Every structure is written in C-alpha cells, then in structure tokens.
Amino acid sequence: MFAHIPPYAGDPILSLNEAFQKDPRAGKVNLSIGIYFDENGKIPALESVRKAERLVVEAAGARPYLPMEGAANFRSAVQNLLFGADHPTLKAGRIATIQGVGSSGGLKVAADFIKAHFPASKVYLSNPTWDNHRAVFEGSGVETTTYPYYQDGQLDFAGMMDALSKAPARSVVLLHACCHNPTGVDLSAAQWTELVKLLNERELLPFLDLAYQGYGDGLNEDLFAVRELLAAGGPFLLANSFSKNMSVYGERCGALSVVCPTADEAERVLGQLKFMIRRNYSNPPTFGGQVVATVLNTPELNSLWHAEVDAMRTRIQAMRKALHEVLSAKVPGRNFDYFLTQRGMFSYTGLSPDQVDALKNDHAVYLVRSGRMCVAGLNSKNVEVVANAMAAVLA
Ligand code: LMR
Secondary structure, three states, rough: OOOOOOOOOOOOHHHHHHHHOOOOOOEEEEOOOOOOOOOOOOOOOOOOHHHHHHHHHOOOOOOOOOOOOOOOOHHHHHHHHHOOOOHHHOOOOOOEEEEEEHHHHHHHHHHHHHHHOOOOOOOEEEEOOOOOOOHHHHHHOOEEEEOEEEOEEOOHHHHHHHHHOOOOOOEEEEEEEEOOOOOOOOOOOOOHHHHHHHHOOOOOEEEEEEEOOOOOOOOOHHHHHHHHHHHHOOEEEEEEEOOOOOOHHHEEEEEEEOOOOOOHHHHHHHHOOOOOHHOOOOOOOHHHHHHHHHHHOOOHHHHHHHHHHHHHHHHHHHHHHHHHHHHHHOOOOOOOOOOHHHHOEEOOOOOOHHHHHHHHHHOEEEEOOOOOEEEHHOOOHHHHHHHHHHHHHOO
C-alpha cells in the first residue's frame, strides 16, 4: 500500500537540529536553529511567562474549543501590541486578526487565503529567505518567485527595488519586518519608506513576517515597517510570532493580521480566514495563547517581559562583539565586521557548504549549510571554541 511513498529528504533546519541532539560529542555547539539560548546554553523560561503560566493554571476551568479565529483576549492583545491600541486603523475595525499556530500557522492560513482569493498572484520572496517560506506557499499551490536581496555581503536594495518595480499589480511581496532570516541584513528606515512608496504605487500586496520582534532594536522599534505600512494606509498582511521573544517555541503562539481598506472588507477577510482554519486545524489550542495574552495584558508582566527581551537582545550583541574580536585576532586579514553590522539572531557567515560540513564533522559546531549562524547559540564558554573551529576551516 505504501511502497510507493518516497523517503523524506528532511528539512535543512529542523533535521539538522535533530542531528545535533543525537550527536554524542561533548562540547558540541548548536548554532543551527533560530532559538535563543542563554549564557548557560539553555532555552530560558522567562520570568514574565512563568508568572503568567501560574495565573493561567490557577484560573483554568473547563476547556471548550476556542473560536476558529482564536481567543478574543489574545487577538486584541496582539493587535494592541503590533498596531497600537489607539491607532485609527484599529479603532475603525479595519484589521482582521486570527490566533495562529505559531507564525508558521499564520503563514499557512495566509497561503491558503492567497491561493483562494488571489489565484493569479505570485508571492515574491527575498533571495535568500527562510528555508521554509517557499515550501509553505508552494504547499498551498501558490507560485513563488524571488527578488534580489543580498549580494556581496550586503543588502542589494537597488536590485530589490528594480525587481519589485516590474512585479505585476496584486503580486504578494514577502518582507522580513526585522532581523532578516537568514542574513541578519535589514533595510534602513529611509529604505523602508522608499520601498513602501513603491509597493503602494505598484499596487503590490506587502506581507510582513515578524518572527524576531525585539531582537533588532527593541519590541517597539522593530515595528517600524508596520508603522510605515499603516501610515501608507495599507492594505497588508502581517504574520507575527511569540516563539522567540517569549521563548515559548513549542506552544506555537503567533498570529496573522490583515489590514484592510474598510471595516466591511476586514469582516469578510476574517470570515474567509476562519473558513481556511476550519478546514485545516479547526481552531487553535488554548494554553499558550492564554499565557501570551496574560503577559501582554498584565501591566507588570508586560514591563518585565520588555526588560527580559532587552536582556536577550543585549546578550546577543555582546556575543557578536566577542566572536568578532576573537576571530579578527585569529584570522588576520579577513574582515568579520558583518558580525557587528548584522542584526538579530542570525549572521550570514559566507562559509561554503563544505566549510559548514567541516565545522560539523571535525568540530561539532552546527550551522545551517547556507552558512547561516544562529549567534544566539553563542556564550562566553563556547565562543572561543567556535572561533577556533571557524579559523581552522577558513585556513
Ligand atoms: C529558524 O529559522 O531556524 C527558525 O525559524 C526555526 C524554524 O522553524 O525553521
């Protein structure tokens, strides 16, 4: 019956993370998956989240199904966080938000929505982009293509603008709102403004992926692109995640918001999103979303969370400096400034797949084969080990 089923080739990120878990070598270093590890190499349980968990457990009663679109307190908390509670677009009822199963779930619901309601539109992805973006859209039957993004160690803004200026109207343009995955190279504020103008003029449909809010410049600062698109009047889509900034990866907490021209359209869009959800996973799980909502809706937990995100971001920045310093000393003549200029969890090292393989096989240091390093896996105990290993494969 199943003899014809081919083996799964594996996922470039998740399968590598599984391989790391099975690696018996002591001193192995995981710089592959986009997860924040603390100074002790552990995934932190944030104090704000632990306090919220206790409140949710104490208040827990019966657990009926959530509505297809998710819990109302979660959805409004997400809207207030992303758009500002007093923003006229939000007050006008022009934003449809659903609780997703992580932001990947939001991307998938959006992909189904695009396939059904924008059947002629292609999704434009940055080259490179997160390994799973193409699979998510193509899995829903949506055609994808790419726009130039990164060339010779830097943003190819001219190439990006040129390609997007030729994209047909109603094309969907997927953009990383901050902390570009995998390159760590972001647009400047002025470039965002220029890009948003072009997207509007060309009648393109922007789709922001906001998976690393707080890891660039701060929870509020990292919403610059969202604010620019709001100021331009929309429409746009936004998938956001709490996996990284609340360290709740396995709880699958995220959302999808669609900013619409009118409240009437927002209501109809929400209805269609519910339809997509119903025939996919029916409705989201309860617990994680309630924890996130409690953090966001409880002022003292919210401020504690902001401080915890600031601390995670600052630690990554310190690790960037440390790796830059050690490597610059060990490999004179090679420029490692990209560790200082790239932002968020990732750095694009420029290492070849063979060099990445050598790092893994000879030194038990795991990076994604594209050369992407999760800088958040570095700590003061392993930074020297990683620098030595990189110096060896670069020799
Ligand atoms: C990553 O890029 O490593 C993370 O977003 C985890 C994932 O699901 O790929």
